[in-house]
Amino acid sequence: MPTNNKDYYKILGVEKGASQDEIKSAYRKLAKLYHPDLHPNDKEAASKFKEVNEAYEVLGDPNKRANYDEYGSANPNFNDFFGGNGGGFSGGFSTEGFGGFGDIFDDLFSSFGGSNSRRRGASAVNVRGEDIVVDASLSFKEAVFGCEKTFKVNKVEKCSACSGTGAKDGREFSTCPDCHGSGQVTITQNTLFGRMTQVAPCKTCNATGRIIKTKCSECNGKGSIRNVQEIKVNIPAGINDGQVITMRGKGSASIKSGPNGDLIINISVSPHPLLVRDGINLLLELPIPFTTAYLGGDVEIPLADGSKYTLTIPPLTQPNTIFKIKNKGVKALQRDNYGDLLVTVRVEFPKDAGRKEKELMQDLVQSDNSYKKVKAYKDKMAKL
Ligand SMILES: [Zn+2]
Ligand SMILES: [Zn+2]
Known part of the structure; x- marks a missing residue:
């Protein structure tokens, strides 16, 4: 029986009976609070952030949560589940089978604006590239004997000229002049209660600490390129109407350094007049x-x-x-x-x-x- 002493409810600050919505909103608040973009080089914040994500990966998923409630663990391989991560929240999460992080992080980063911050946030979280869904209409004979089909897909690919960084040759960065590379700025305001200082993410560099000096001309600084591409697929003999073929990794590239999405092929087969x-x-x-x-x-x-x-x-x-x-x-x-x-x-x-x-x-x-x-x-x- 695996043991895990962490109280995920306590970590997220919610009651045992909290609804999924309450858990999600508690997670959002804490993830924002401890996000590495706001606390560069702060080990304590990084470990809090990791802990909060760990808690949410379990409690945010009703199946894992039920397991955790019953056995004190999200799954039988719990100890391996977050393994290999060492210190800091540096990736290693699998978002497979669990769609929660993608939209939450999109939300989270949209409040910081800008694609740079999104990209950087994503270096912490692996977000898969988009899946591409296509329809394949096969004749009866093609389905019975197999065939080769070519699909035109409009997919996102990492810009090879800049290795997805958006900067010319992947190198033309300079230190952000506003935050001097820290990614955060101190704002001082005079208020009724006196001078108040507040630390906020740097808007100039979207909290990355660096700005692009010269944009990559291939992707115009975006780091990714959308291309229409032809993909050849061997449809196996014996496929039937209504079946789905999933080509792992043949979808769009992740713009957040995660794995590629999948190419999903929905099969329809014309009926034979007699058979x-x-x-x-x-x-x-x-x-x-x-x-x-x-x-x-x-x-x-x-x-x-x-x-x-x-x-x-x-x-x-x-x-x-x-x-x-x-x-x-x-x-x-x-x-x-x-x-x-x-x-x-x-x-x-x-x-x-x-x-x-x-x-x-x-x-x-x-x-x-x-x-x-x-x-x-x-x-x-x-x-x-
Ligand atoms: Zn800055
Ligand atoms: Zn580029």
Whole structure:
């Protein structure tokens, strides 16, 4: 049983029964209060900031919170969870599966304004790049056999000319003249109560302590570039309508030094005019005239690859008989076996008949005594 002595409720200053909203707002206040941008080189503030984030990563997530309430730990691997971080809040958080930090930090930094401060704040928190969602419309054949698709995506990439810093060659910075590199300024005001001094983040440099001397000309100082790009994707054989392919890391670059977003492909597949997919099997309803069922005969049926296959119906085929054509179904996704094509015979009777047909049928009625079930039925009726 993992042990963890930290009282996250106490750290955030909330009651045990606090709502998620109360926890979020307590977290915002404290994260703002101890944010490293406001306390450069202040170890105590940095460790408070780390602690507050730790607490929020657990209490801000209802599942982890429930675990913590019950076991005193967010998850069984708790001790590893924040591991490897050493001193200070220098990254190592995973935001996967937990969307909380992104918007909170966006909020937090929007109050400081400016993209520099956002970028710097983000060096503390890994925020993933945007996911890019695209739709892929496949023909039936493409889905069954796989295909290659090219998507045009508009994605953000880190500017390579300046390594994402926004400064020419990634080097052309100078120390902020207003805060002399500390990132904070002291404001002195005369008030009714006398002179008051207050420490505030430096607006000139967005609390980073440095300003761009010469802007990177490639990205105009933004550090990132939006590009339309073509991405080729191999769609695997056996994909089906409604499935989603996630290409890890193929989305936009993070503008906050986090991992790339994902490329998410929503698959839609056009139906085949005759074949229906049932998992890896293909189903076909095959109408045949009763004469073919009786006498037998060859019937053409469609295969998924667009070719045609000749199915031989043996004489005296019963209605609803299913013929299995081995391995002519769909390939199993990520495996090497194929499904089958299952053909269900639907015997059709004529809706009207001429005199000649009727006469022929009369002869058949006289001679035929092979209807076992009909005979059994008649026997039972006779005994009533
Ligand atoms: Zn400054
Ligand atoms: Zn650049």
